[in-house]
Amino acid sequence: MRRMTARPANAHQARLLRLLRDGGPNSRAQLGDQVDLSRSKLAVEVDRLLETGLVVADGLAASRGGRRSHNIRLAPALRFLGVDIGATSIDVAVTNAELEVLGHINQPMDVREGPVAVFEQVLAMAAKLRASGLAEGFDGAGIGVPGPVRFPEGVPVAPPIMPGWDGFPVREALSQDLGCPVMVDNDVNLMAMGEQHAGVARSVGDFLCVKIGTGIGCGIVVGGDVYRGTTGSAGDIGHIQVEPEGRPCACGNKGCLEAYFSGAALARDAEEAARHGGSPELSTRFEGSGRLTAVDVAGAAAAGDAVALDLIRAGGNRTGQVIAGLVSFFNPGLVVIGGGVTGLGHTLLAAIRTQVYRQSLPLATGNLPIVLGELGPTAGVIGGARLISDHLFSPA
Amino acid sequence: MRRMTARPANAHQARLLRLLRDGGPNSRAQLGDQVDLSRSKLAVEVDRLLETGLVVADGLAASRGGRRSHNIRLAPALRFLGVDIGATSIDVAVTNAELEVLGHINQPMDVREGPVAVFEQVLAMAAKLRASGLAEGFDGAGIGVPGPVRFPEGVPVAPPIMPGWDGFPVREALSQDLGCPVMVDNDVNLMAMGEQHAGVARSVGDFLCVKIGTGIGCGIVVGGDVYRGTTGSAGDIGHIQVEPEGRPCACGNKGCLEAYFSGAALARDAEEAARHGGSPELSTRFEGSGRLTAVDVAGAAAAGDAVALDLIRAGGNRTGQVIAGLVSFFNPGLVVIGGGVTGLGHTLLAAIRTQVYRQSLPLATGNLPIVLGELGPTAGVIGGARLISDHLFSPA
DNA sequence: CCACTTTCTCCAGTCACAGGACAAAGGTGT
DNA sequence: ACACCTTTGTCCTGTGACTGGAGAAAGTGG
Incomplete structure (x- = not known):
């Protein structure tokens, strides 16, 4: 299947994508209430997003006393991968574009085995999720590692509990292997983003x-x-x-x-x-x-x-x-x-x-x-999905 | 004399004012190098600023191998007041629009005397600076107080070392007495802004x-x-x-x-x-x-x-x-x-x-x-001037 | 005096955007 | 059934923001 190739062309489109991610399907009118744009301008941007395939119009919503609205939603086939590498185990989950967890698996693993062994396992876990029919491919992945990360490059730096990871090009390597954009961050930051998106910190x-x-x-x-x-x-x-x-x-x-x-x-x-x-x-x-x-x-x-x-x-x-x-x-x-x-x-x-x-x-x-926290072990993987979606849902 | 009445009409103008504040006089061409606008658009915005009187064109700069440029600078009569109220003394200074200190006085004072007594003294100190010919009036003032402040309103909240100040409408009162816009912040934040603007933290x-x-x-x-x-x-x-x-x-x-x-x-x-x-x-x-x-x-x-x-x-x-x-x-x-x-x-x-x-x-x-810090007692007052100029040099 | 540089202005064309008119599609009351 | 209202969405035009080029103004150096 063809994966997400397009990116929002401007800040308005990015804003709309995030609104649809965080608020679920919306009509043009509902979106208009949230973005401070004229209806005409909004319609133009929505149409362009529809052209790119990032969003789709599926069906009509119930009437609210007038003409029924078209539901606009993020492309239902979009899939993000959230990966939370802990010191002693790995969590991997697939989400849809709204960052809802569709499948989540956990396996024990010692980070000290080093990046090569760990990512072999991560890839196997991702393949397993794909094989289960939850995803035909991934449009992006957010990875959390238990140590400091030079964020722009996605590279761990001097991680105390992860010997062998220092300077390993996590982002580049995984991006290659998974065939999709990847962002890397500290696992704690991912947890924070998860609780912010779907947990107690909303x-x-x-x-x-x-x-x-x-x-x-x-x-x-x-x-x-x-x-x-x-x-x-x-x-x-x-x-x-x-x-x-x-x-x-x-x-x-x-x-x-x-x-x-x-x-x-x-x-x-x-x-x-x-x-x-x-x-x-x-x-x-x-x-x-x-x-x-x-x-x-x-x-x-x-x-x-x-x-x-x-x-x-x-x-x-x-x-x-x-x-x-x-x-x-x-x-x-x-x-x-x-x-x-x-x-x-x-x-x-x-x-x-x-x-x-x-x-x-x-x-x-x-x-x-x-x-x-109210999300437990899913906080990290939701945070991972959030991380990469924030990246992808920003102007190219 | 007439005080600063106009405010930048848009983000471009605000940006230009800050560039002129931080970088001193500049030609249109030099400004153009820093703002990512076309020369034409830039010229339009500069012209509008000239019309408002916020900036002036004074004289020609030396040639750099071609036509000489017009020097654009902030209105030379603009004056900001920086006030740093410490626990045991008060610093008051006047600056020009570039936040250079033109005059600075310090007097002992116990904050515990309460806001009324303190501001009486602040006003006297400001009047003294004005009387010395450094300013014909003030276009804005930034005040630092030694305790937490509800920033948007400019009101101290539950300050431990300042009994009697809790909830006192500092911003409103001083704005009235000084006849100019006022912003209030914690004195420590002012020091940070001062060192950031003109000290070690540039x-x-x-x-x-x-x-x-x-x-x-x-x-x-x-x-x-x-x-x-x-x-x-x-x-x-x-x-x-x-x-x-x-x-x-x-x-x-x-x-x-x-x-x-x-x-x-x-x-x-x-x-x-x-x-x-x-x-x-x-x-x-x-x-x-x-x-x-x-x-x-x-x-x-x-x-x-x-x-x-x-x-x-x-x-x-x-x-x-x-x-x-x-x-x-x-x-x-x-x-x-x-x-x-x-x-x-x-x-x-x-x-x-x-x-x-x-x-x-x-x-x-x-x-x-x-x-x-490299500014000593002037850090606070420069920070005060910076605070109010940041406020005034932002879109209305 | 000529070639070249830099600065600044002017102008025409393009794009972003708002807002109104209007059509489509649904309600509600008589 | 019908008139009338509401909501949604589309279309169109006018305005203002902005770019880029042409070219004038003002200087330098050979």
Whole structure:
């Protein structure tokens, strides 16, 4: 099948495409209400979009007391690929042009296997989705990787947890293999974009999205746009010091947040507690599998295990301490907590909230919601689709 | 004399005014090189600006091998007022349209006297500048106040160190009294704008400007624009906790940065050291005046006093600790240190640099200059002029 | 004095866009 | 059934924005 070749010719067309993406099918009249263009001009631009095949007119809508309107919608065959490469697993999803997830698969994978092995698997997963009939091809793909990215080029830079990825031309390589445009970003930024598009952060201009998984990162959204910093490392809060002369961290420093709370640190602390006894729940789980993860801690906590609850609270307090500082500094309109540890749920959230509301300025916290992300693992892949669609739905 | 009444009629004119403001007099041809408009269109817009009187043509420039060009410049009679209200003193300056300071006066004043008393003094200072012949009137004024501001309305909100200012309609009142448009912002943001316009931050898109005076604040510039946060309190880093269960702070919390380092904390620590002996330099100065300020500490440090140097280093370490976190989070392209303590100079800077380079991620610090502001007390007033000129030089 | 450069103006043609007239297609009340 | 209203969409014309070229004005250097 023929893939998306055309691009919007001007800012008006780009605007219309995004409106159709975010608002679904619309009549010309409804579009006119949103774009501040005359009906004639609007009709011209819509006609041109119809000519390119980017949008189609399918059928008539119900009457609203007058002539029935034609439904204008994005081409129904458009497909975007969202790829979220985590430290220990890969998520791949197909979406339609409205960024609705049509199919989503997850497979374990260690990023440290290196880009070649990882992308082999990504391509296999994409092929599987295509084979299932959800897509005949992909019109674009958005990729998230767990480390800083030089955004314009789509190349990871000095990623601590991804040896072998430094400088690998992800965008170029995948674009070649997939045969479609590709954009690459930090996985945390993708999560932020996902929650912004379809989750709790809809209609919030400035917010923070803290992702606690194997590591800890923070997506920063300013005025609706992701802020990436001068070298693409903005939001890398895992190595902010929370304890002078504290625990040694993998990064070489001491007392980093990640040394105290993250998927890895939590598992280690839990195993320690299990070995030293005092926590029947954790000990049982430990003996079962020989190792523990954040999921085990969540399970133990849900069963009322005091040690597990303390671990979560302690971690939440550390994290909240850092977030409190960021809230004072950044004064966001919303803080979203997400990532693998979301399963720790409200115990974690309560600890974070306590710290933030206690330490940050009243003016900054006065009307500040701190909530869990509502999309879970789909946030990243939706964010990926959003990333590439933002790129494609902008003037050529 | 008649004051500036016209405003640019469109984005092109606004662009041209800003180019003339930032680049000084220019010929039509030079302007054409910078704006991506045809010569004809450019000529039309320049002519319209000439008609409004916002710009004037004065004389011919030297030939560059062909016909001599007409110099186009902003109306030479335009005058902006920059007002920087600090906790303990007021700076007022007049600038021309190019934001060059023509006259600058400083007077001590306690903000806690309240808005009415303060603005009486501001008006007197403005009148003094006018009387000196530097201005026949003001075309606009930019005001900085030491606390958060609801920017669109120009009203301080819940300012901790300014009781009596909460909700005072600064913009409206001053606009009335001065008879010209007024914009109000946090003093730290003004400093950032000043350093961006005429200081060390020229041509840097994303940077932080840390002002250490009576309190500590941080101006945040994202993509060339000041970021103010959801409620106008962004950059309020003085109350970030640096020591759990640490010193009590005036804000009611414990262990805030400001409790350890700021003009006030430094003076208190110095007086303590002077009383307990051990520092001949500080003791001498203390006996002289009965109190100490940051200036005394700077003097003692310059004379080699070990206690004073230790105080500065300790404060710098605390501050650097916080800045290190912000650098990891924000990944700026530059960090500017300014405010009243700039006199502490390189001892302070060295301590901050050490902390940041040691704690933040290499990717974020790799090419990160940390420098002292180069404008000193004029940064704020230039920033004020810049603020109002940005407002006036934008489409009506 | 001539060739060449730079600056600036003038003019004609093109494109973007708004707004009104009007046709198409549906409602609602009598 | 009919008149009348509403909503949607199309067509057309006029206006203003903008470009690019021709050419005048004003200078330099050989």
